[in-house]
Amino acid sequence: YGGVGGRDLGGVRSDIRPIVAQAQKTAPQGVSIVLRGQASTMSSSFLGLGIGMLVAIALIYLLLVVNFQSWLDPFIILTALTGALAGVIWGLHITSTTLSVPAMMGAIMCLGVATANSVLVVTFARTHLEEGMDPLKAAWEAGTGRLRPVIMTATAMIIGMLPMALGLGEGGEQNAPLGRAVIGGLMLATVATLLFVPVVFSLLHRQPADTVKAEPKDNVPSTVLEEAVSTT
Template identity: 30%
Template sequence: VDDYVEADQVKYVFAVDRAKAALAGIPSEEIVNTLRMALEGTKVGLVHIPQEKSPVHIVLRLPLAERTGLEHIGEIGLRTNTGGIVQLSELLTIEQTVQDKAIYHKNQKPVVYVIADVGGPGAEQAESPVYGVLGVGKKLEDYRPLEGYKIEQYYASQPWLEDKIAMKWDGEWQITYETFRDMGMAFAVAMLLIYLLIVGQFQSFLTPVIIMAPIPLTLIGILPGHWLTGSYFTATSMIGFIALAGIIVRNSILLVDFIQLQERAGVGLFDAVIKAGAIRTRPIVLTAAALMVGAFVIILDPIFQGLAVSLLFGVGASTLLTLIVIPVLYFHMSGRQRTPLEPSAEPVSGDGETARPAREPIGTVTA
């Protein structure tokens, strides 16, 4: 842990005694230039070295050992107008003060920055600063300054008043907060677009609700998956959760679309739901298995481990639950709120082929 609070630093102020300088006939500018040359150095020329492409500056100044203290600076001699030598210490007055400290501001408010890294047992696995922030925050709740008030902690906004000490968590925490906030907004927009697309496809406001119902079920696999693998829920984990929404919706569409095809063929609602679960299980499981194999490859990656865990455990749990939840929800909600679909002119058989109606006899032939 470190902070930006600066310790007191000694500062020496050199002032030219103009009266003594005038008596010696030495201009104040010459005294200042001599002092600057001794401490900072002055470029007096160039030297050309055969091994160098560019000329090297010649800098004239005191050796390091002699310019680190004041005892040698006062021994520098200056020539007077009469040809004598006077020491620099006789022409200067030295005042010892304290160096001005830097004042940091953020959003026009004075602040003191405190920086830290996650340490202690298990620090090498702390991929997110959230856990460190929460741990320190609990200890700050019990701390009281000399005035006796409680230090308020701000996680998303900046303190408004300046009459009391307050803590604003910033840095990686602010980045994490903004990342999850933006991805949450993107997830909400994605859900709205998915809903509108399904409404346009099925011409119903209830069917998209049934199809999108398994999306929260991915958390049943994602959260225990992070706990089992010892991984933290990071931004990549959130990306995996958003990606799973589209995959689970696809599986739900396969089931609901098949059920409606069976209803148009004249199959009862109960039998259509049973057939959908039996026939569509294989493509849904194969799709989930292919995704799980692809996610398993990157599960050991330190950056994309959260993404892999979300995809691997989320798709496994949600696929199994989708095969149960979607048929049950569709059966109960469709059976209660609407009548079964009427058979179409060209009904569709269970194997997906168009069933042609049998021709009626034209007449009777007798022997």
């Protein structure tokens, strides 16, 4: 039996796996060396959390479809989640943190905040679009008009996660992957929400220019005919 002190379980498992594989080569015939304990439990937890994440994304999409009465705008909103997932991977990579159950939980938390910020931007863009504004201008106004609320929400979450990401306190290193995943995910998700989402909105809502047909010169507009009738 071995305990984990000052390190996350995923990192210890990654270090032990090559040792177990090497020992298996020199083991007597009929003897197998298997890694048990919390490491195997964590592997099964990965599968459950992965399925839970996919189900969560599907439910979010369906709820947004009901709310917006559209299949297109919820898809635009979910494009911000690509930035969130990329940010989670980036945050874990630059901090040399292995993927673990707390990191997966942090990724799910990050998806919720990223979706909320993206809903804020798309709702504002839809309002301008319904007022007759051009899709490109509506997306620009949404990105600039909701810049401060989105940044404030992400910044507050990042600052709140800093102590956890630094692993402060006794046993803090075990929960550090959660904070690092949330911080990395929110950093790139915020950029995606303010830049990528408006671009996708303007592209998908763009319509071909209407062709204006010129009226024949011999046709008199109806307004002129009405004025002539009223004067007579």
